[in-house]
Amino acid sequence: MVYVIKKHIFKKTYFNMKTNPFLKQPFLVTIFFQRHAFILALVIPILISCGGGGGGGSAPEPAPTPTFTVSATAGANGSISPATVTVTQGQTTTFTVTPDAGYTVSSITGCNGTLSETTYTTGTISAACSITVSFVQFMTTVFDTTAYELPHPGDALDALCAEDPTFVPVNTSLLLPIDLNIDTFNDLVVHYFCGPKVQGLYLDTPTPDAIVAFKNNGDKTFSIANNEVFDAESIKLSGSTRKVVKADFNGDGYSDILYALNREDGRAQGCDNCAASNEAPQKIILSDGDGTYTIADLGFNEWTHAVDAVQMPSGNYDAVISGFRNDTVTGFRYIDGSMQEVSDYANPGGPTNRFGASTMRFFPELTPAAGSMLAVSDSGDCSIQVNLSSFSKASGAWSFVDKTNFNCRSIPNAYESYTNEITDLPLVTIDGQDYTGGGFGNEESCTLELTPGDAPVAVVQFSAQPIEGNYVEGTVYKQSDLPVQNRLNVYEVSDTELMLKTGVVVNEKIDALYRIDACRDINNDGYDDVVLVQNSGGGGEQTNTRAKPIVYLNDQANHLVRLDLTGIPEIDPSEDYEAHGFLADMDGDGIEDLVYFRARRGYMSGTALDTNQKNFIRIYWGLKNLQP
Ligand SMILES: [Ca+2]
Ligand SMILES: [Ca+2]
Ligand SMILES: [Ca+2]
Ligand SMILES: [Ca+2]
Numbered sequence: 001m002v003y004v005i006k007k008h009i010f011k012k013t014y015f016n017m018k019t020n021p022f023l024k025q026p027f028l029v030t031i032f033f034q035r036h037a038f039i040l041a042l043v044i045p046i047l048i049s050c051g052g053g054g055g056g057g058s059a060p061e062p063a064p065t066p067t068f069t070v071s072a073t074a075g076a077n078g079s080i081s082p083a084t085v086t087v088t089q090g091q092t093t094t095f096t097v098t099p100d101a102g103y104t105v106s107s108i109t110g111c112n113g114t115l116s117e118t119t120y121t122t123g124t125i126s127a128a129c130s131i132t133v134s135f136v137q138f139m140t141t142v143f144d145t146t147a148y149e150l151p152h153p154g155d156a157l158d159a160l161c162a163e164d165p166t167f168v169p170v171n172t173s174l175l176l177p178i179d180l181n182i183d184t185f186n187d188l189v190v191h192y193f194c195g196p197k198v199q200g201l202y203l204d205t206p207t208p209d210a211i212v213a214f215k216n217n218g219d220k221t222f223s224i225a226n227n228e229v230f231d232a233e234s235i236k237l238s239g240s241t242r243k244v245v246k247a248d249f250n251g252d253g254y255s256d257i258l259y260a261l262n263r264e265d266g267r268a269q270g271c272d273n274c275a276a277s278n279e280a281p282q283k284i285i286l287s288d289g290d291g292t293y294t295i296a297d298l299g300f301n302e303w304t305h306a307v308d309a310v311q312m313p314s315g316n317y318d319a320v321i322s323g324f325r326n327d328t329v330t331g332f333r334y335i336d337g338s339m340q341e342v343s344d345y346a347n348p349g350g351p352t353n354r355f356g357a358s359t360m361r362f363f364p365e366l367t368p369a370a371g372s373m374l375a376v377s378d379s380g381d382c383s384i385q386v387n388l389s390s391f392s393k394a395s396g397a398w399s400f401v402d403k404t405n406f407n408c409r410s411i412p413n414a415y416e417s418y419t420n421e422i423t424d425l426p427l428v429t430i431d432g433q434d435y436t437g438g439g440f441g442n443e444e445s446c447t448l449e450l451t452p453g454d455a456p457v458a459v460v461q462f463s464a465q466p467i468e469g470n471y472v473e474g475t476v477y478k479q480s481d482l483p484v485q486n487r488l489n490v491y492e493v494s495d496t497e498l499m500l501k502t503g504v505v506v507n508e509k510i511d512a513l514y515r516i517d518a519c520r521d522i523n524n525d526g527y528d529d530v531v532l533v534q535n536s537g538g539g540g541e542q543t544n545t546r547a548k549p550i551v552y553l554n555d556q557a558n559h560l561v562r563l564d565l566t567g568i569p570e571i572d573p574s575e576d577y578e579a580h581g582f583l584a585d586m587d588g589d590g591i592e593d594l595v596y597f598r599a600r601r602g603y604m605s606g607t608a609l610d611t612n613q614k615n616f617i618r619i620y621w622g623l624k625n626l627q628p
Contacts, residue, residue, distance in 0.1 A: 065089055068128045070111055072120075075134035077103040080120070087125040095120045099135045102564065106136035139567030142626060143594050147569065147618035150188070150222045156210040156234065157615065161194035163208075166608050168197050169600035172615045173241045177584040178255050180229055181291035185216035185588045187225075189257060190597075192615070193240040195266035203267040204277050206238035211285075213293075220587050220621065229293055237295070239280030240265045243444070243515075247309030247317040250334040254287030258319045260304040278303040279325055284332070284339055296339055298332060301325070306360040306377075310345075313371040320345055322360045322377075329355040350389050350400030351381035358385070361445040363456055363493065374493050376458045378442035382408035383426040385441025386462045388491060390498035402498040404491075406430050411471065416478045427471055428464075430489065431502045434471045435464035440484065446519035448528035450490075450504070450558045457501060458491040459530060461516055485510040488530070490560075507562040509550050517549065517582045522592045523625040527554035533582040547580045549594075553628055561628065569594060569620045577602035577613065583622075591622035 066089040074080040078099040087093045097105060097118050108115050110131035112123030120131065161168035170192050177186040193209035212235075215225035226233055242260040249256040261280040268274045279301040286296050302323035309317040310331070319332045319339065329345040348355060356378035363374040375398065379387040389403040406428035414425035415436065428435050440463040447456040465482035490504040514532040522529045534547035548568060552560035571579040578599040583592040601613040 068125050070122060070125060070129055070131070072110075072131040072133070075132075077137075078105070078133065078135035080131065080133050087122070089126060090124050092122050092124055094122070095131060097133055099138075102138055102566075103135040104138040104141055106134050106141070108133040137567035138627065139565055142624055143569050143620040143622055145569060145620075147596070147620050148220060150214055150617040150619070151224055152614050152616065153210075153212040153224050154614075156212050156226070157192060160192060160208050160210055163194070163197045168194050169602075169609055170194055170615055171240075171600050172597050172617075174244045174259070175582070175595065175597055175617065176244050176246060176257065177586065178246050178257065180213065180215070180254070180287075180293065182254060183216075183218065185218050186584060186586050187216045188214040188222065188586070188617070190214065190617070191237070191241045191244075191259065193265060199266040200268050202271055202274055202277060203263075204273075207240045207263045207265045207280070209236050209239060209241075211235040211237065214617075216586070216588075218588070229291070230295075231292060235295070237261055237280070237283055239263050242305050243307055245307050245309050247311075247319075248287075249284065249309065249317050249319050249332075249339065250286050251314070251316040252287055252289040254289065254291070256287055256293075257285040258307045258309065258321075259283075259285075260307045260321070260323075262303045262305070262323065264303065275303065275325065279323075280304070282321055282330075284319055286339070298330075298339060299341075300330065302330070305358050306356065308360055308362050310362045310375075311365045311372045313365075313369050315369070318342065318344070320355075320360065320362070322355050322357050324357045327354050329360065344396070345398055348391050348398040348400050350391070351379050351387075351403055352389075354380075355391070356380060356385075356389070356442070359442045359445045359460065361447060361458060361460075363447050363458075366455065374495065376445060376460065376491065376493055376498070378460075379403050382406070382428060383410065384408075384428060384435065384437045384464060386428055386430070386435065386437075386464055386489075388442060388458075388460055388489070388498065390491075390493050392495035394495070401495060404498060404500065414471075414476050416476055418479050422476065425471070425477060427467075429470075430464075431500065434467045436467060436477065436482065437464040437484070440464050443486075444516040446516050446530075448519040448530070450528070450554065450560075451556075452526050455492070455494070457504075458493050459516070459519060460489045460491065461514070462487055462489055483511070486513060488560075504558060504560055505552060505562075506555075506559050509562060512547070512550065514550060518584075521554075522551070522583055523553060523627060524590065525554075525556070525625070527556050529553050530560055531583050534580055549581045549583055551583070551626065553626060555628065563626060563628065571596055571618075575613065577610075585622070586619050587621055589622075591625060593622045594620040596620075 067086050069084055070087050071084045072080045072095050080095050080097050085093050097120055111129040113120050157170045159165055160170050173191045176189045180187045190212050193207050213225050213229040214222040216222055239261040244259045246255045246257055263278050263280050281301055282298040284296050285293050287293055303325045304321050304323040306322040308320050310320055311317055320329050322329045331342045331345040332339040333342045358378045360377045362372045365371050373393045375391040377389050379389040387404045390401045391398050392401050408428050411425040413422050415423050426436055443461045445460040447458055449456050463486050465484055487510050488505050490501045492499040492501050513535040517533040518531040530552040532550040548565050551563040553563050555561050579596050581596045584595055586593045597617045598615050601609045604610045
């Protein structure tokens with residue numbers, strides 16, 4: 001320890017090593033400075049005897065200690081400072097590393113140092129040395145660079161599209177991460193279905209479909225487990241699926257599954273009987289209390305677009321279903337061992353005397369054991385259906401509270417459709433922007449807390465056609481000139497009013513088709529975020545293929561800010577047909593993983609399906625939390 005010389009001793013008296021008379025005696029120098037007179041008495045005679053003095057009897061100059069130059073260089077996209085520093089032998093020194101925005105340190109080496117946060121501390125310096133730091137995009141470090149691919153359920157899928165398995169592709173509809181057996185590891189339940197070979201024709205046959213349960217083995221692998229979970233190899237719902245919600249409907253501690261079921265698979269919708277042919281028998285998948293599951297028939301048919309789970313004071317959940325064929329929301333409650341229809345949701349009042357068919361969202365309970373007390377629903381009283389209504393529960397009954405006022409109006413003969421027909425122009429104004437649209441409206445919704453503990457807000461996806469510069473009187477607008485936007489509206493909801501909250505979504509992506517995949521904290525900072533999964537189909541596939549998720553991170557200041565995901569893993573271009581990604585923690589380490597799936601196979605030469613493609617599901621394991 002005596003070898004160490006405090007820096008300040010030589011702060012003003014700089015010794016050049018080459019002329020340092022004590023170069024070969026550093027030990028003595030140290031003693032000279034750190035010990036008391038008793039030591040000095042010993043040392044001085046020795047120096048004199050060695051001929052190193054010549055001081056004519058006075059004490060020698062303070063002994064110099066070697067110093068070394070430590071230099072640092074940074075690669076592109078960041079810096080390190082200072083560039084050089086002179087360090088006394090035996091000392092350490094520090095450098096500050098500063099990556100550019102969106103970048104992080106990929107490697108830093110030299111001088112036996114260690115990096116902590118942004119400070120690089122060298123080891124003890126005994127020679128000149130240099131430090132080199134390089135940077136990479138932060139996003140390239142968030143996920144593993146190689147993917148795990150789930151086993152392909154060929155037995156369930158290869159002959160699913162019986163009408164023509166070589167021509168009709170299987171659709172991978174909804175992927176639901178759910179812990180089926182409560183072992184803390186998310187399993188994955190996937191619904192697949194086939195469309196008809198010829199689209200737009202009347203059909204009264206069930207949609208061919210299959211459910212596949214992938215069991216998480218707890219070691220970053222999954223196994224197809226239909227026999228284990230359902231006690232059957234082949235599981236069908238006889239419909240296509242639009243949305244899905246998981247909740248413990250039967251109160252046994254295991255999550256259950258409710259799909260929005262219909263037969264909107266590509267068959268005709270607009271002729272006599274066609275609407276009825278889009279109905280599917282409504283079902284629910286209930287846990288048996290031991291990690292196995294059974295499909296229960298709910299006993300009615302509907303062309304369902306919205307489902308939700310309504311929290312009850314008991315802690316259980318009601319299953320609610322809303323479609324285009326009934327004027328009421330249908331609710332079911334687990335009573336005496338089965339799901340039984342309840343009338344609580346049937347007559348809430350409001351503009352259309354119903355909850356809406358496209359989207360419907362019940363809020364979580366705000367106070368413990370109170371159950372859900374608030375809900376929103378699209379409101380069918382404006383011809384473009386982007387209005388929203390809110391509802392509250394009092395004395396056990398749901399009733400209408402408020403609806404948006406987007407100045408819904410109709411301009412006569414101001415709209416030219418794709419077929420060159422001149423019709424009225426429906427208009428609404430949302431946050432200063434005029435929108436129109438033929439048949440567009442609210443699609444999906446979720447609730448989240450912008451700030452932990454605050455009242456949750458509703459986040460509602462709407463599709464509409466903005467009129468650039470807003471409506472000008474006397475103009476006839478062509479449908480084909482007005483691109484559709486998909487956007488999110490955020491609403492504050494209470495038992496007295498419904499209020500659009502503007503300025504929440506920052507850098508919004510408006511030209512993609514998507515569905516809301518998650519409204520939860522996806523980066524473990526305690527603040528809810530939003531993840532959208534870009535859709536297949538719907539005319540936007542060409543621009544959406546190889547689609548990464550769209551992620552809005554909560555900035556902890558009431559904004560949801562779109563994250564630049566440049567650099568995260570993507571599906572190789574050679575096989576990117578209709579690949580889409582979302583986030584879920586699939587290995588139970590608390591960090592969201594990136595899941596890609598192929599929505600359906602592509603065609604070869606336009607006639608037959610590509611035999612080399614399959615509906616893959618791949619997981620890039622998350623390595624660290626996302627950050628802005
Ligand atoms: Ca599990
Ligand atoms: Ca259950
Ligand atoms: Ca967050
Ligand atoms: Ca994970």
